[in-house]
Amino acid sequence: MTTYRDILSKTLPKEPDSSLYFRILARIKKEENKSTRIQLVISGLITISSIAALVPTTTYLVSEFANSGIGQYLSLLSSDGGSMLSFWKEFSLVVVESLPTLGIALILLVLLVLSISLIALIKTLRKANYKLQTTQ
Amino acid sequence: MNRTDIELVTDYINGDEQALNFLIKRYTQNVYYFVYRLSGSGRDSEDIVQDVFVKVWKNIDKYDAKQNFRTWLFTIARNTTIDWLRKKKHVPLSSFDSDEGDNIISDTAKDNELLPDELAEKADDKMFVEKILQTLSPENREILFLHYNEELTFDEIGKILRKPLHTVKSQHRRALLSLRDKIGTKN
Numbered sequence: 001m002t003t004y005r006d007i008l009s010k011t012l013p014k015e016p017d018s019s020l021y022f023r024i025l026a027r028i029k030k031e032e033n034k035s036t037r038i039q040l041v042i043s044g045l046i047t048i049s050s051i052a053a054l055v056p057t058t059t060y061l062v063s064e065f066a067n068s069g070i071g072q073y074l075s076l077l078s079s080d081g082g083s084m085l086s087f088w089k090e091f092s093l094v095v096v097e098s099l100p101t102l103g104i105a106l107i108l109l110v111l112l113v114l115s116i117s118l119i120a121l122i123k124t125l126r127k128a129n130y131k132l133q134t135t136q
Numbered sequence: 137m138n139r140t141d142i143e144l145v146t147d148y149i150n151g152d153e154q155a156l157n158f159l160i161k162r163y164t165q166n167v168y169y170f171v172y173r174l175s176g177s178g179r180d181s182e183d184i185v186q187d188v189f190v191k192v193w194k195n196i197d198k199y200d201a202k203q204n205f206r207t208w209l210f211t212i213a214r215n216t217t218i219d220w221l222r223k224k225k226h227v228p229l230s231s232f233d234s235d236e237g238d239n240i241i242s243d244t245a246k247d248n249e250l251l252p253d254e255l256a257e258k259a260d261d262k263m264f265v266e267k268i269l270q271t272l273s274p275e276n277r278e279i280l281f282l283h284y285n286e287e288l289t290f291d292e293i294g295k296i297l298r299k300p301l302h303t304v305k306s307q308h309r310r311a312l313l314s315l316r317d318k319i320g321t322k323n
Binding site: 004005007008009010011012013014015016017020021023024025027028031032 | 156157160161164165168169172173178181182185186189190193194262265266269280283284285287312315316
């Protein structure tokens with residue numbers, strides 16, 4: 001006695017080539033290498049760009065500091081520290097107000113991007129190195 | 137130690153590179169059979185299977201452990217095969233898209249239904265059945281394969297095909313009816 005279930009569960013197409021499993025692994029390896037290369041290029045480019053961006057942002061920050069007059073306030077602190085301490089609240093407010101906020105924000109942003117891209121670059125390099133060692 | 141699919145996925149995500157290889161080895165044949173049933177071509181099926189596992193590797197961190205791994209895997213396999221079929225224009229686009237059957241033929245086909253003796257004799261020949269199966273529509277072939285070869289429940293099949301349970305059940309009945317007709321006419 002044969003049912004449809006009997007015949008269907010027994011019927012399968014012809015088996016795949018025995019090398020299929022290894023070809024799948026090779027294909028994944030190829031894709032993995034490609035993706036590592038892309039990651040390396042992207043994180044490398046961002047790292048280089050943010051290092052390059054550090055130069056103008058630092059120059060800008062230095063010039064903003066020079067123009068802000070914060071140096072005069074600080075020299076006042078060393079020449080007449082006593083009176084500055086008695087008006088410390090007002091003095092602190094003036095110092096904070098004169099800070100070059102745009103320059104500071106820009107340099108912090110560049111440093112943040114640099115550290116993120118550097119971490120990504122190191123991680124990708126480590127991963128690539130690990131893969132290289134395990135395949136040897 | 138025989139690790140479950142979910143354990144292998146977790147181990148791979150946690151850095152065990154070999155875990156993915158185990159998973160691939162475990163499912164290469166099943167995925168190949170499924171893809172072959174849909175595409176009807178051995179050579180192309182091997183290429184599609186490679187694409188399937190590349191997609192698995194790329195998306196493994198998106199796999200939700202609450203979901204059955206086989207359901208997830210066969211969904212990827214199905215979508216990859218359909219994309220391939222569409223690119224090759226081997227199949228009308230509508231073949232896989234219709235959610236409801238055009239006409240629900242009387243629900244008389246049951247998988248435990250006995251075949252007449254002379255048909256059963258023919259059906260014992262696997263090559264014969266395989267040829268008959270290749271003449272069915274891709275959607276009928278996939279539902280029969282998932283249910284009888286992969287032993288997935290209709291609910292699990294519904295998740296793969298993204299169709300409600302009742303649609304899957306009626307599609308299964310239509311597939312059986314179609315198979316019965318083809319065996320009958322070929323006899």
